[in-house]
Structures are given as C-alpha cells and as structure tokens.
Amino acid sequence: MKKLLIITNIPSPYRVDFFEYLQKTVDDFEIHILFQSGNEGSFRKWSGGEERLINVHTLRSKVIRATGKDITEKFLPSGCGAEIESIFPDVVVSMEYNAAALMAKHWCNKNHVPYISWSDGTRYAERNIRFYQKIFRKYIVRKTAAFIASSTKTRENQIYLGADPERIYISELAIDIRRYGSAGRNYRHNGTLVAVGGLIERKGIDLLLNALSLIKNENWELHLVGEGPEKANLERRAEELGIAEKVIFKGFMSGDDLTAEYENAGIFVFPTREDCFGLVTLEAMCCGLPVIASKYADSSYDLIDEGKTGFIIDPFNSKAFSDSILKLLRDEKLANDMSVAGKEKTCLFGFEKTSVGFMNAVRSVF
Secondary structure (H helix, E strand, O other), X not given: OEEEEEEEOOOOHHHHHHHHHHHHHOOOEEEEEEEOOOHHHOOOOOOOOHHHOOOEEEOEEEEEEEEOOOEEEEEEEEOHHHHHHHHOOOEEEEEXXXXXXXXXXXXXXXXXXXXXXXXXXXXXXXXXXXHHHHHHHHHHHOOOOEEEEOOHHHHHHHHHHOOOHHHEEEOOOOOOHHHHOOOOOOOOOOOEEEEEOOOOHHHXXXXXXXXXXXXXXXXXXXXXXXXXXXXXXXXXXXXXXOOHHHEEEEEOOOHHHHHHHHHOOOEEEEOOOOEOOOHHHHHHHHOOOOEEEEOOEOOHHHHOOEOOOEEEEOOOOHHHXXXXXXXXXXXXXXXXXXXXXXXHHHHHHOHHHHHHHHHHHHHHOO
C-alpha cells in the first residue's frame, strides 16, 4: 500500500475532522499526518482532537507571533526533513508556501517523489506578499505534480502563480456537516444577529457596527462571539455610535455552545476585511441561518447564491450593508426561504463530496 503524507500547520478541529474522514474511508493509501506544531503554541483556543487520528507526527516549532490590531503566526519547525525521511512517503501533500512546504518540496525533488501543493490562498489575500514570498511560491509551483485548491478563488491564484489549470483539483474547505443534521430545522425569524470570529481588525466588526448604527432604531441585537485585542476599541466604538446597549460580547465559544448560539439567532453576519475562506459562514448555514457575508471572504463565492442563500456585501459600504440587514429583519418569508436554501446548499460541502477532489489529485500523480 502506498504512503500518503499530508503536511499542515496545527491540529485545527476542521482539518482533524477531515483527516479522520480520509483515514477511515480511503483504503488504497496509508495516510500519515504531519503537524508543524501542536495547538499549545498557538494563540487560538483550539482543541484539535488529533488523538482520534492514526499515524500522527508533530514537530517542534518556534512560533513567531505578531500582535496588535491583528494577530499573525508563523511556524519555524525543526526536524521536518528527518521526519519525512523516516516516513518515506510515496506522495506528499503540503499546505501553503511556508518553511515546512519548502523542506518537503526539496525532499520530494531529491527523492523523485510526487509533490502536491495544497492552498487556501487567494489573489486578494496575497496581494501584499513580500518579494521572498513570491520566490518561495515560484519554487513550489515549478514542477509540482498536482495542486489542491480550497476554493474557486484559490484556483485563480494558483493559475496566476503558474500552475497548469488541468492539474488543479478543487477540494473546498469544509466542516463535518453531519454534526449539524438536526440544526436549523426550526428556524426562528428574530432580531438577533450573530457574528463569529476573533476580535481583531481584519474581521471587520467595526464596519458592522457602522452599518448597524444606520438602523439603530430597528429591533435588533448583535451577539459577538470571540475574543481578541480589539474588544475595548469595539466597546468604545459602540458607545460612540449610540448602540452599546444592543451589542453583546459573548466571548469565545465552541462545540455545542456555539451551535446553540447560531440556532438562537436570526441572521449571521461576516463583515471581514479579508479571509481566504471563512468556515463560520458554512457553520451558520448548517444551522439554518440566512447569511450576509463580505465580498472579501472568498468562501462567499462558493457558498452564497446571491439573494437565495444570503447576500454578498461590501462591508465598507455602510448603507448597502445596513440595507441588506434591514431586508432580512423585515421580511420573514425571505429569511425563511434563505434558511431552507442555505441548509440545502451545505450538502455540497460534506466530506464525502470535498474529499473527492483531494483524492483525485493524489491519485492523478501515479
């Protein structure tokens, strides 16, 4: 049996769920997972559940974190080459264009093993990358056996970087939608809006507050799920806009608590300034919520059928943003129709569907 090695950064819950699905359903490959670091090194409060996986390898990494209005992390793993050598896979799938990906590509070139580049990155998200990052991408893309894209926007970026379109396979970023089987069946149209994500500038919560201030006299309440360095600034901004009593900071939530928060809301909003995907939109749709998502969230173009499952908005356009919210607040039938259509759309993002493109890419190199 051939060995497949998948390299990614940390055990994020949605990745672990996907890897577990692959290991349980793919019978023609022995699948190994190599994490650059464990979750203990990350600022995220994730419990990845990687103990459910087999053939797991975790490197020691130095984590370089930049904080401020946003939080970014880079991992510098040690022993990556030696770990790959000890596994000696027949094919490697590696995420993005980081240090581990560079080492994996070098090992594959040296040992004549097919290398597959897997990415969430998009043209918009990578519009400001530095010169050396462009060099890394060119090195990885050149003579790569196949490519896996997490969205249609990622595919566009891979083509821009020089990938052969015929060798790109789409495997959308996904969650285990089976967990939401009964969620959203009794959708309740109400004035509760929910936004989920870190309280950092990139997530655009300040832009959402600006839009809501234009309809402050309407019957609504905003629940903000998440934590981060921008909380005090957002509290102050809500006060300045005269909507502080309508904005509830719920803190970090996960699992059943987060699902219940979705189910008790009437509208999901995702005002991000930039996201390569944005799985929270998919989570909300699984729970039967009509969604309003930023055009700068690249998942919007895969998940949202405009006017049917939700609205795609420019969060910088406060008037248009508030108008979309107002439509759903005032039109119960529209909200209910979007709830049903959105729930149906999520069936396209189950692992049994998204794993097909992933494994097609793997099998294509033999």
